[in-house]
Amino acid sequence: MTILVYEEGNVRKANVKDLLEIVKALLLLIPIGKVTSYKEIALMLGVSPRLVGRLMAMNDEAPIVPCHRVVRSNGHIGGYSLEGGVEIKRRLLILEGVKFRNREYVSSEVMVSLKKFYK
């Protein structure tokens, strides 16, 4: 369960459980009607975007912890492993006021950087 994390020029150990808690906290910072990307979170944590996706899937408190507000870096809606799949994800986002460019992509203006809230 322990993995390596690249942080501020150093490599340190962390376990997936801890990362999951951090990710949850980050997700709660995303304003309603906005989204962020797997990449953004991956860069902040120093892990691979794929792992971020896995962490989302491990989130047992969805949609209270809004893992549906995370999309691909190019705006594509991405995936959703919970009951209902991407359909539910899209519905939740629309419900929150997220604008879509088309069925698969959110509008670029709803992407928000989490770094603003960091530090």
Added chain:
DNA sequence: CATCGAACCAACC
């Protein structure tokens, strides 16, 4: 814009 291949990395079998 769309598709493709490769790198990604812990979980799962």
Added chain:
DNA sequence: GGTTGGTTCGATG
């Protein structure tokens, strides 16, 4: 050990 994802990037047309 091989496969599988809630991905990304660069190359190509």
